[in-house]
Amino acid sequence: MSPAETAIQPLTFGSIGRWIALGWQCLSKSPAVSLFYASLYVILGMAFQWGLHATGYTLLHYLFAGGxxxxxxxxxxxxxxxxxNQxxxxxxxxxxxxxxxxxTPKTVFGLAVITGILYFIWITDALIIxxxxxxxxxxxxxSYAQDLQLRLDTQEFLFHVSLLGLLLALIAFFITAFAVPKAFYEKSSFVDAIVYSIKTIxxxxxxxxxxxxxxxxxxxxxxxFFPPLELVLLPLFAYANYYAFQDTLTA
Structure with a gap:
């Protein structure tokens, strides 16, 4: 069935709690592998964070975390x-x-290219700002306690890059939120997966x-503020998003 013909199930606000609860059940069934995979990114991120803070580039941590x-x-x-497997x-x-x-089908790697491009746009533009x-x-x-202008500049900087980040995050969300599971589970084409994700959202x-x-x-x-928490949040929200995707499919 083409994306234009696919019936999309309506989602409710009450479903969000159920997605998270079901996601927690999945995490509880396979905690070791789930946490280990998340730790690969958490450890790398914490090392990078430490380097930025140690060299005085604390604000750049915000950029790379968002990226x-x-x-x-x-x-x-x-x-x-x-x-x-479960x-x-x-x-x-x-x-x-x-x-x-x-x-993983090629479509997912294609989606990774798109998110990589969005990341490149984010980092380059944010660094320019x-x-x-x-x-x-x-x-x-x-320096912040002693320099009022620095505090004002920091507030303006965070405001402008946050607007940019919000725009790019919404683009990434619309394109990938359901396109990745659609491609992974149903082997949908690149275009079909993206169209389904956008239409569903x-x-x-x-x-x-x-x-x-x-x-x-x-x-x-x-x-x-507390990167180790990502050890749990990464798998939890990934599993929860799977159940969100399942709820969009025609019964």
Whole structure:
């Protein structure tokens, strides 16, 4: 059935709690593999964060944390494979990680290219805005207490890059939120997967915008202030998004 003919099930606000609860059940069934895969990104991110803070580029941490969320959707196929194995009664082990990438269709890699382009746009434009205010000079926390203009510049900088980040995040969300599971489970073509994702989100706009705000907002907060929390949030929201996708399909 083509995307134009696919009947999209309506989603409700009450479904969001159920998605998260079901996602938690999946995480509880395979905690070791789920947390291990998340740790690969968390450890790398924390090391990068430490380097930025140590060199006085604390504000750049905000840029790279936000950028990670743009890259994230295609990386979640591992969790979709874990759900597959759980559903089919197959063993979930470290070998499942390799199995996921072997089973990943080309469409998902194409979606990864799109998120990579959005990430490149985000980083380059945000760095340009940074240089307008700070000329790529390091800024240490002690400077904020002594320099009113620096505090004002920082507020303006965060406002402008947040607007840019919000726009790019919405683009990434519309394109990938359901396109990745659609491609992974149904082997949909590149165009069909994207069209399905966009149509579904528009059809359930209010619910999906709230879902995007929860997933993006909670994870951005964790990345900025307590990165280890991502060990749980990454698999939890990936599994929850699977159930959101399942709810969009015709019964």
């Amino acid at each position: 990670f969320l743009l890259l994230l959707p295609p990386l979640l196929v591992v969790y979709y494979q874990i759900i597959d 559903t089919e009664g197959k063993k979930v082990s470290m070998a499942t990680l390799g199995q996921a990438f072997r089973n 940074y240089t307008v205010y700070f000329a790529l000079d390091p800024i240490h926390f002690g 528009i059809h359930n706009f209010k619910v999906m915008i709230l879902w995007a705000a929860i997933v993006g907002g909670v994870q951005l907060f964790a990345l900025l």
